[in-house]
Amino acid sequence: MQSLLPFLALLIIALIFFVFSGVVFYHVGRYSFVGDYSKRYSTLFLLIGAFIILTSFVLMIINHIAR
């Protein structure tokens, strides 16, 4: 059970991050101008965040398998 706690923590962190991304997307959707780059930059932000979370998850699994 104790070894599952980091996974749970990662899940909570991921949830907080996606809620924050939702706020950013709402903001960008509301205030972006014609022809600006904000939508693609915020998508990039979301993708980088998702990549970090996924990499951490994979690393944790590898860590468990390796021991």
Added chain:
Amino acid sequence: MEYPRYAYIPQCVFPNQRDSEKIFVLTRRHFISFVFFIFIFFLLALVPLALIFALLNASTGYYSDSSVLTIDIMIVLICSYYLLIISFFITAWVAYYYDIFIVTDERIIDITQKGLFSREIYELSFEQIEDVTTKTRGFLNTIFEAGDIEIQTAGQQRNFKLQRVPKPLIIAEIIHSLTLQARNKKSIEGRSTEMLAVGLLERTPVVKGRFVPPVMNFDGKLSELRRAYIERIGSPRGFRQRFDRWWWSHIKRDEGLFVNYDYIAKQGFPEDEKRYVDGAK
């Protein structure tokens, strides 16, 4: 009537823009004001990497001595650290990117974004302007042509202070020219800048030429300019046409829409475009 997808081109560039309002300047703070954040971001991003490198060094034997739980906790901490710094970065970027300064033929609009949840919009008509001052200080500002503009207003209106805008001399000249015209009671429709650079988009001055980017809307109806542009510029020649083409393709890409130039050139442009102002029917 349902509009075909190719014809969707927003007419309105910023919220509350009036139908016939011409935009002369649309710019953000100069990019060098954001370079500091990028530098800090990369510096902060390197910290955990250096830490990991030090800990996982073969001579310390940190990985083999630590328990599974310790390594898991370390991964979670590093993950949260990186998510935190990219969140701070995007917040700083939003504050930079949504700080916009617009000069139209009717007014000056200063949109100030502070963080994600604070946004202030100031408007000033040319009749209220008393004096325009530009200041360029420092090595970077001089090299990259950035500077501050201070617009002093009559009465109890707040003074406008724009920090680190690109090409401050061009902007100040445009404001000065429009202020003089407003003082001389020139009608809003007749106002234009009396100089070679008729406007500034981001850091690019737009010079007088045969075709004006539709977003500038200088010489009459926007729809006519659009049609003229689409029909005539099949293969762009020269800087100016390339700029126009770039501007159009820029809008097309950002909205995820398809503008078929050849089709429009053959079929003509649908008439009732006004319903698509700001994306609303």
